């Protein structure tokens with residue numbers, strides 16, 4: 352039995368949704384796509400230039416001859432109601448550094464299997480070893496849509512994992528997904544900050560997913576803060592609105608630990624939590640905001656409350672006037688002043 356067949360059978364046995372393999376050289380054309388993308392947005396080279404290393408897998412791993420790609424759906428989890436429209440769903444169900452998650456267990460077992468085959472492999476949980484969506488697209492196991500997300504039959508609610516491997520292999524899937532409808536631009540229209548300004552054109556520097564998880568010691572201007580709306584950590588607007596995702600989230604299973612922490616995810620609760628609590632409860636799961644920047648959680652919570660102005664919001668924001676971080680105190684004061692308080 353060929354290596355490719357053994358790998359595919361194991362992936363199926365483990366319940367990995369999709370598996371494909373591309374030759375290392377087949378990923379080189381990512382460089383051209385990235386150049387196009389950089390050319391479409393201001394300051395593109397500075398924002399995306401560092402991704403250029405992903406095109407040449409041999410530059411990182413000279414022994415690599417192919418890249419194995421696995422895709423796992425995360426769209427089958429129950430989600431706490433109070434996270435809807437406030438948290439990116441991929442972060443709520445993030446399996447990357449969660450050894451208890453079913454997806455991580457599958458990936459660990461798959462990795463052991465690959466090594467058992469005698470393959471030399473290398474992977475990286477974060478940020479990955481290559482342009483994951485491009486590799487999965489080239490492996491024929493799904494397509495990249497106009498909102499830049501990778502889709503399988505289960506929509507865009509999927510994680511991609513890739514391994515550089517030292518064997519010449521190729522296994523191309525036969526994804527038969529309909530293209531985006533001719534006139535559809537719903538994802539572009541839904542983007543709150545206009546970060547997704549046109550099909551396949553996204554400015555990472557203004558994406559809410561980036562802004563809400565940034566460790567840069569800055570608050571954002573009034574317009575950006577307003578546009579960020581109700582998002583606390585991440586943003587799913589350009590995926591939620593997509594007709595190709597309609598009905599694809601199935602809400603069946605419990606994600607380990609998520610229900611238990613749900614009460615701590617409301618903006619009111621975040622403002623009342625100590626930084627020690629945020630560090631021990633939120634940081635391990637939502638790891639983009641680092642220990643030295645935990646004040647970002649409070650900025651985001653204040654922003655959400657000030658944008659919504661629901662009953663009782665003032666009392667919660669006032670609590671932040673005594674925060675230990677000046678940037679938080681200023682944010683709270685600015686929100687209250689803006690409301691004429």
Ligand code: SF4
Nearest residue numbers: 542558559586588589
């Ligand atoms: S994640 Fe949100 S902010 Fe980022 S491109 Fe999509 S809709 Fe725009």
Ligand code: SF4
Nearest residue numbers: 496498531535538593
């Ligand atoms: S919203 Fe429309 S254009 Fe955007 S990715 Fe979905 S189908 Fe494609």
